[in-house]
Amino acid sequence: MKFTSYIKDQINSILAFLIFCIIIFAYTNALQIDKNVIFILLTIYSLFFVTGFFMAFQRKKKYLQEIEAILENLPEKYLLSEVMKKPKNSEDLAYYKILKRANKSMLENVSKSQKAQKDYKEYIESWVHEIKIPITSAKLLCENHKSELTNKMDDEIEEINNFVEQALFYARLDCVSNDFMIRKVNLEEVIRNVLARNKKSMIQNQIKVELSNVQTDAYTDEKWLEFIVNQIIVNSIKYKKEKAQEVLIGSEENAKNVKLWIQDNGIGIKPSELDRIFEKGFTGTNGRRQTKSTGIGLYLCQKLCEQLGMGIEAESKENEFTKITITIPREKKIEQ
Amino acid sequence: MPKIVIVEDDKEIREELKILLQNSGYEVDLITDFENVEQQILNRESHLILLDVNLPQKDGYEICSKIRTKSKIPIIFVTSKNSAMDELNGIMRGADDYIEKPYNVPILLARIKNLLNRTYSTEDQDRKIEYKGIVLDILKSTLTYREKEIELTKTEIKTLSYLFSNKDKIIARADIIDFLWDNGVYADDNSLSVIVTRLREKLKDLGIENLIETKRGQGYKI
Numbered sequence: 001m002k003f004t005s006y007i008k009d010q011i012n013s014i015l016a017f018l019i020f021c022i023i024i025f026a027y028t029n030a031l032q033i034d035k036n037v038i039f040i041l042l043t044i045y046s047l048f049f050v051t052g053f054f055m056a057f058q059r060k061k062k063y064l065q066e067i068e069a070i071l072e073n074l075p076e077k078y079l080l081s082e083v084m085k086k087p088k089n090s091e092d093l094a095y096y097k098i099l100k101r102a103n104k105s106m107l108e109n110v111s112k113s114q115k116a117q118k119d120y121k122e123y124i125e126s127w128v129h130e131i132k133i134p135i136t137s138a139k140l141l142c143e144n145h146k147s148e149l150t151n152k153m154d155d156e157i158e159e160i161n162n163f164v165e166q167a168l169f170y171a172r173l174d175c176v177s178n179d180f181m182i183r184k185v186n187l188e189e190v191i192r193n194v195l196a197r198n199k200k201s202m203i204q205n206q207i208k209v210e211l212s213n214v215q216t217d218a219y220t221d222e223k224w225l226e227f228i229v230n231q232i233i234v235n236s237i238k239y240k241k242e243k244a245q246e247v248l249i250g251s252e253e254n255a256k257n258v259k260l261w262i263q264d265n266g267i268g269i270k271p272s273e274l275d276r277i278f279e280k281g282f283t284g285t286n287g288r289r290q291t292k293s294t295g296i297g298l299y300l301c302q303k304l305c306e307q308l309g310m311g312i313e314a315e316s317k318e319n320e321f322t323k324i325t326i327t328i329p330r331e332k333k334i335e336q
Numbered sequence: 337m338p339k340i341v342i343v344e345d346d347k348e349i350r351e352e353l354k355i356l357l358q359n360s361g362y363e364v365d366l367i368t369d370f371e372n373v374e375q376q377i378l379n380r381e382s383h384l385i386l387l388d389v390n391l392p393q394k395d396g397y398e399i400c401s402k403i404r405t406k407s408k409i410p411i412i413f414v415t416s417k418n419s420a421m422d423e424l425n426g427i428m429r430g431a432d433d434y435i436e437k438p439y440n441v442p443i444l445l446a447r448i449k450n451l452l453n454r455t456y457s458t459e460d461q462d463r464k465i466e467y468k469g470i471v472l473d474i475l476k477s478t479l480t481y482r483e484k485e486i487e488l489t490k491t492e493i494k495t496l497s498y499l500f501s502n503k504d505k506i507i508a509r510a511d512i513i514d515f516l517w518d519n520g521v522y523a524d525d526n527s528l529s530v531i532v533t534r535l536r537e538k539l540k541d542l543g544i545e546n547l548i549e550t551k552r553g554q555g556y557k558i
Binding site: 128129132134137141196199203206210244 | 346348349352353355356359390416417418419420421423424436437438439440441442443510513514517518520522523524525526527
């Protein structure tokens, strides 16, 4: 609060004071009272007024500063009225009560939508759980009745499964309750699981995979990492060149992290689009050429990495290669 | 023949899983009445249990805990619940493994086999395969013929053992590639040709020629 604006606010009482002084002066003057006496009396009166004026300003300023300090340290600003002291001043008290009512209604709305979000997430979780049962039996049926047709069906079912998983992880994204568990994970096992999942389409697409130095441990959530690696591998299959597609997977360690990289020699990404591939809904030239792109896969990867304290970045040269590097902590970080 | 009990309430999955496991050389027993499952399991004297989590009466976790009070029989949870907490919950109840639905069939079979081997130490006895006097030692990764021995790479061993175990049949290239992928070698058509060429050279060094026949447009035959 600025002093000048306070003066502006108090302009009425200042004017009243001045008018009062003039009236007193005129009246006492008419009564022919000694001018010195009048002068002394008015000076004392003014001193009282000015001191009172300043004190009131200081008190208000301090009070507002206190509230602002509380607000500054409060992560959920809308909880202010729950935290601030109840004021003594009757005017402040009235505002305090108004604020409290407004906040209460806000709080109700916030918890209502939080609950709705939680309910929806739980519904997605159970829906995914349910739909995986027919997916499982369909896959088993394909396995037990191998033919060219069931091979193709199996491919399609795996794609359905992939979309279902995307929905599940999307629902898990911005949730208060974290569904992950950081522990020691063997990278090779995760990679082999992903390759086993994509075996059929990788063989059909004549893709060769080479692993180098992946027998490494890192601290992350196994299922989340598997999901992320799977999205990247699925992209490598999708954006391959006509022939001789290769996927190289390897890792490097430094003192703090393991860098897991997945490189393909596919169609690559335009330099102008490289910065945007992790954006939600971004499909780019490659994605538009393909009808099945949604721009969700890599967005999810980046969000999930963020939550797990991992990094993800992409390098690419158009028509030559795409390399995605995931940085995973080597040690278990202490939760804050 | 190891016996596996399947506890799964979805009929389709149960029946198909039974066929799959029978085709892979296991005896299979199904639980179809979900009253007092743990007692039924204990009565059946099996070697391994595939246990679903969501079941009509008691959930799989509870059944697992109850079995653990009486038996150390290997238990694998097979469920579509896939969060880390679910898995932890399963392991805490004393399960030996946890596999997510929809499972990858080769992975499921490998885990079953590993667990059976670990528990009953029935590691494959025939680590050596012999054919026409040619001995393939899988553990040592060597090939012996007329007292001459040469070393093979892991990839070569896997390819040759698959050919040996399918002798007198024409084996499609795609089947060999599929087998290699299931065994951690991620080859494509070209790399298979390279592997077979190398194998033929090594066999020639041992004095064996024309063992691996090429059937044009079909595959290989031993």
